[in-house]
Amino acid sequence: MSELREVYRAVSPAEFFYKYREIAGFANPVRAVYQTIRELVENALDATDVHGIPPDVKITVRKADETQDFYQITVEDNGIGIPPNIVPNAFGKVLFSSKYVLRQSRGMYGLGVKMVVLYAQLTTGRPVEIITSKSGYKRIYYFKLRIDVNKNEPVVIEAGSWRKTRDWHGTIVSVTIEGDWNRAKSRVLEYLYRTAVVLPYANIVMVTPENEIVYYPRIVNIMPKPPVETKPHPQGTDLEFMNSLVKNTDFKTIEELLVKSFQSIGDVTAKQILQTAGIDPNKKPSELSDNELLSLINAMKTYDKYKPPSSRALSPLGEEIIKAGLKRAFNPEYVDAVSRRPGAYSGHPFIVEVGIAYGGNTPIGEDKPVVLRYANKIPLLYDEATDVISEVVKEDINWENYMISFPAPLLILVHICSTKIPFKGVGKESIADIPEIRREIKLGIMEVTRGLKQFLSKKIREEEAKRKAEAVAKYIPEVAKSLAVILADESNLNALRKEIISKLTTIVARKTGVSFDLLHGIVKSIEAEA
Amino acid sequence: MITMPSQADLAARNKALDLIKSSMKSLVEQINEGEKPVLVIPKRTLSNTIYDLRRKMLLLGPEVQHRSFTDVNEAKKFMQTLLMASIIFDALRNNEYPTIRDLYYRGKHSISYRTVDGKRINENTWEEQRESDSVIRDLEVFLSVLREDLLILSKEKGxxxxxxxxxxxxxxxxxxxxxxxxxxxxxxxxxxxxxxxxxxxxxxxxxxxxxxxxxxxxxxxxxxxxxxxxxxxxxxxxxxxxxxxxxxxxxxxxxxxxxxxxxxxxxxxxxxxxxxxxxxxxxxxxxxxxxIGVMMTDIFGDSVFRKIVKDKDSRKILEEITPGVSELKPKSPYLDESERSNFIIKAKTKDLERAVELVGYKVAEVCIEDKEVKNKVKKKEGLTGYPWFSTPEWTREICIFFNTLSKLEIEAMASKGLKFLADKYIPEKLSVGDWID
Incomplete structure (x- = not known):
């Protein structure tokens, strides 16, 4: 179990988010319920599967006030837990992470949960409650806190701890917000359902205010490979990042900084980049001027002899997990999945995974397949029309070539994982059209659909064989009877008829490749009626 | 002593029963060997109909069809053929005289089966008499007997x-x-x-x-x-x-x-x-x-035809089709001008088309004068006629038909007087040999 050492630095006032909460997804009471649950669940999952722990996540929503639309939302996980000294800042201060390493995770810098705390404070005034412990700790810690918006500081209202009686680790977060549960409910359930599709290795339970229990039990014992922290790739850098890097580094020279902070840069490469940028390799990083910094970034981005970014930071689901999830969700006739080879865009590694389900309980696509979109294991529910995945499904694939005619019970699942998902806009619900990614999506869909085509044509051939056999078998009793009438006496007519029926059935079965039993069933159905 | 059925009848029955039995025995032998049962039946198609010039008759050619039970497209016909054989067999054994309509009804019943998808379907052994008639014909050629030999009756007409x-x-x-x-x-x-x-x-x-x-x-x-x-x-x-x-x-x-x-x-x-x-x-x-008649030349004589073969090109074409056609014995008509105009009927397009089928398109092209009428039979271009109509006499007869676009019923000859028909027309033609062979 790997564990993350996080260092934080305050950069931006909580007030900003407080005022512009709609950009973080809290635009209305319906969206707020959905967004709160999403943020807490995704934090819970990041605390578990990213660290190789099979997630157990429990979500409880209950009415918290008799007259007002207040709801207490509690999410419990069995994740790595949070050190008690970090808890106040982790929940009570809008922070940016100061780590200079990357890996795939759902949330970034824990921003979302602070929005939840702020929103709760704004609508109900009630503080957030946190219970947490790490593996190996002897105690469980308890906090009740709020955020001082003006100072961007946590205010701990209550804190305490108690002795652990068993080796529990994880976090329980509880907030009370004002929201419209009734209208948010279907969206929340859809979110959980879609989450469960790609997380067959997780136990997910939800208790609703109506005391309904939604339960997605763990059905597989495999886990996605956890992401490995990697240094950023030089092509993926930007001014903000470089600024922060040179200001906070302990490295003596800019050359050393480049070699130690980035992947794919060795001494030779560093010298070449610095030469292109016109910077002395021995210069102290913090002494770089703004112009020097800009030309350095420029040189880093235009240098074209790097190795592609490492995909070790990524955590694809894997084909078996996708297939297991689709099987549980749709019990399809045909299911398959593919994890494409890693690719990269602008210095960011990515992997596209595609799953396909056909038949069974798979929903019917009217004029194209039903699409389930995922980014870093998070389901994308909104803005489907503008998403690159939807565009590929609609425009880049000629479904008729794959023997599919709509309406058809066909579903395509696309999962894109990356250290930086190219979202369109701030809503984080739709993925932008990046040519490298679009191409991988297309190839992935084509790959799984080819398999479906083979399945369908085999199915059609088998159906055809059955139909042909049936077209012959249905006449067996009549033929047998006719021959018996001509060749047998009254006494052995029935015996001869039965003998011919049995022999003809064997012959037809052999000729058509259809099982004797199936044909015998048809023959018997005629006998029974006669 | 009078027995019913007659001795001749009973003998015919036994022969037919044995024939059906022995032919079906070989099918059961195939089945016992584990082979797919196949009926080998001479083909009853136009392409397998040949005209035997020596014996002067239309005969079935050498082509056969293999009606295999396991062939999806043949299975139903196979079943129908065997069903028909068993019904005929049963009727023969019970001293019955079914008509083809009877056989149709005796064999018509529904087969109710459950499909591979579990649907119950009712299918009739045959729907129309056309289907059962067709397998009767198949059985005739398969057994190489006539249906009459199987004691199947049809309406008396002759x-x-x-x-x-x-x-x-x-x-x-x-x-x-x-x-x-x-x-x-x-x-x-x-x-x-x-x-x-x-x-x-x-x-x-x-x-x-x-x-x-x-x-x-x-x-x-x-x-x-x-x-x-x-x-x-x-x-x-x-x-x-x-x-x-x-x-x-x-x-x-x-x-x-x-x-x-x-x-x-x-x-x-x-x-x-x-x-x-x-x-x-x-x-x-x-x-x-x-x-013996009624011939076109009995109505019109041969003057019309002589006029046509006067034209060198027309004569050449007609001579190529049936050599000697321009040197046939002259003939005078039995009808005078006014009788002709009273008795003849105008030919219809269907008559013309049928005539082209008999002697071929070229005769029509040479003999039809009216351009509009010629266009009507244009679609039959390429037909060469039946070999048994390919004689100088028929070329002349049908050429006159094409030219005059007229036809005549025998009743018209009787209208001229029964005495004329019975005592002059028929005996005279027989005595001078005025017929077409």
Missing amino acids: KVVGNLVIRSGDDTIDLSKMGHGAYAIEPTPDLIEFVDVDAEYILVVEKDAVFQQLHRYGFWRKYKAILVTSAGQPDRATRRFVRRLSDEYKLPVYILADSDPYGFYIYSVFKAGSITLSYESERLATPSAKF
């Missing part, structure tokens, strides 16, 4: 009178003592025994009405003829009867039909057989039958 004594069943019948009526030719003419015949030829009249007139007039007694009518398109029994009588007593056969392509075709069915039932020709056709 009639006969004359100085002829036959045995039918266990009765002896004198066909010269039928009063105003006539003996209806039974559907199983092979069971008839000819006891005594006193006649010089057989005259087959296409039209029943003309047959009756000639009969009442006493034509057959006066001219020592056996008088037969097919009452239109001849059925199998009438053809078989004529064939047997002609064969067994060496009597020449003359056909008197309408002077139109339809009448000509009826003659050819008697003589050479029909295309759809070519497998029966060997037993039904009378290759020596002659067409």
Whole structure:
């Protein structure tokens, strides 16, 4: 179990988010319920599967006030837990992470949960409650806190701890917000359902205010490979990042900084980049001027002899997990999945995974397949029309070539994982059209659909064989009877008829490749009626 | 002692029963060997119908079809064929005489089966009589017997009178003592025994009405003829009867039909057989039958034709089709100008098309004058005619038909006077040999 050492630095006032909460997804009471649950669940999952722990996540929503639309939302996980000294800042201060390493995770810098705390404070005034412990700790810690918006500081209202009686680790977060549960409910359930599709290795339970229990039990014992922290790739850098890097580094020279902070840069490469940028390799990083910094970034981005970014930071689901999830969700006739080879865009590694389900309980696509979109294991529910995945499904694939005619019970699942998902806009619900990614999506869909085509044509051939056999078998009793009438006496007519029926059935079965039993069933159905 | 059925009948039954039994035995042997059962049946298609120039009849060619039970496209026909065989077998054994309509009803029932998808479907063994009739024909060629040999009856259509004594069943019948009526030719003419015949030829009249007139007039007694009518398109029994009588007593056969392509075709069915039932020709056709009339030349003489062959190009084409056509004996008409205008009927497009089928498109092209009419038969371009119509005499006859676009029914000849028909037209033509062979 790997564990993350996080260092934080305050950069931006909580007030900003407080005022512009709609950009973080809290635009209305319906969206707020959905967004709160999403943020807490995704934090819970990041605390578990990213660290190789099979997630157990429990979500409880209950009415918290008799007259007002207040709801207490509690999410419990069995994740790595949070050190008690970090808890106040982790929940009570809008922070940016100061780590200079990357890996795939759902949330970034824990921003979302602070929005939840702020929103709760704004609508109900009630503080957030946190219970947490790490593996190996002897105690469980308890906090009740709020955020001082003006100072961007946590205010701990209550804190305490108690002795652990068993080796529990994880976090329980509880907030009370004002929201419209009734209208948010279907969206929340859809979110959980879609989450469960790609997380067959997780136990997910939800208790609703109506005391309904939604339960997605763990059905597989495999886990996605956890992401490995990697240094950023030089092509993926930007001014903000470089600024922060040179200001906070302990490295003596800019050359050393480049070699130690980035992947794919060795001494030779560093010298070449610095030469292109016109910077002395021995210069102290913090002494770089703004112009020097800009030309350095420029040189880093235009240098074209790097190795592609490492995909070790990524955590694809894997084909078996996708297939297991689709099987549980749709019990399809045909299911398959593919994890494409890693690719990269602008210095960011990515992997596209595609799953396909056909038949069974798979929903019917009217004029194209039903699409389930995922980014870093998070389901994308909104803005489907503008998403690159939807565009590929609609425009880049000629479904008729794959023997599919709509309406058809066909579903395509696309999962894109990356250290930086190219979202369109701030809503984080739709993925932008990046040519490298679009191409991988297309190839992935084509790959799984080819398999479906083979399945369908085999199915059609088998159906055809059955139909042909049936077209012959249905006449067996009549033929047998006719021959018996001509060749047998009254006494052995029935015996001869039965003998011919049995022999003809064997012959037809052999000729058509259809099982004797199936044909015998048809023959018997005629006998029974006669 | 009179037994029912007759001895001849019983013998025929036993023969048919044995035949069906032995042919079906080989099918069961195939099945016992674990092989797919296959019926090998001569093909009853136009492409497998050949005209035997030496024997002068239409015969079934050498092509056969393999009707395999395991072939999806053949399975139903296979079942129907066997079903029909078993019904016929059953009827033979029970001394019954089914008609083809009876057989249709006896075999028609529904097969109710459950499909592989679990749906229950009811399917009839056959829907229309067309289907059951077709397998009866298949059985005839498969067993190489006529349906009459299987004691299948059909409607009696043909009639006969004359100085002829036959045995039918266990009765002896004198066909010269039928009063105003006539003996209806039974559907199983092979069971008839000819006891005594006193006649010089057989005259087959296409039209029943003309047959009756000639009969009442006493034509057959006066001219020592056996008088037969097919009452239109001849059925199998009438053809078989004529064939047997002609064969067994060496009597020449003359056909008197309408002077139109339809009448000509009826003659050819008697003589050479029909295309759809070519497998029966060997037993039904009378290759020596002659067409006595009514000929186009009986109506128009040959002046029309002589005018056509005066043209060098036309003559060349017609000579190429049937050498000697321009040097046929001259003929004068039996009708004068006013009779012609009273009796003849204008030919219809259908008549024209049928005529092209008989002698081919080229004759039509040379002989039809009217451009509009020529265009009407243009779609038959490429037809070369039937070999048995490829004679100088038929070329002349049908050329005149094309040119005059006229046809005439035998009744018209009778209208000119029954006396004329019975005492002049027929005897005169017979005595001078004015017929087409």
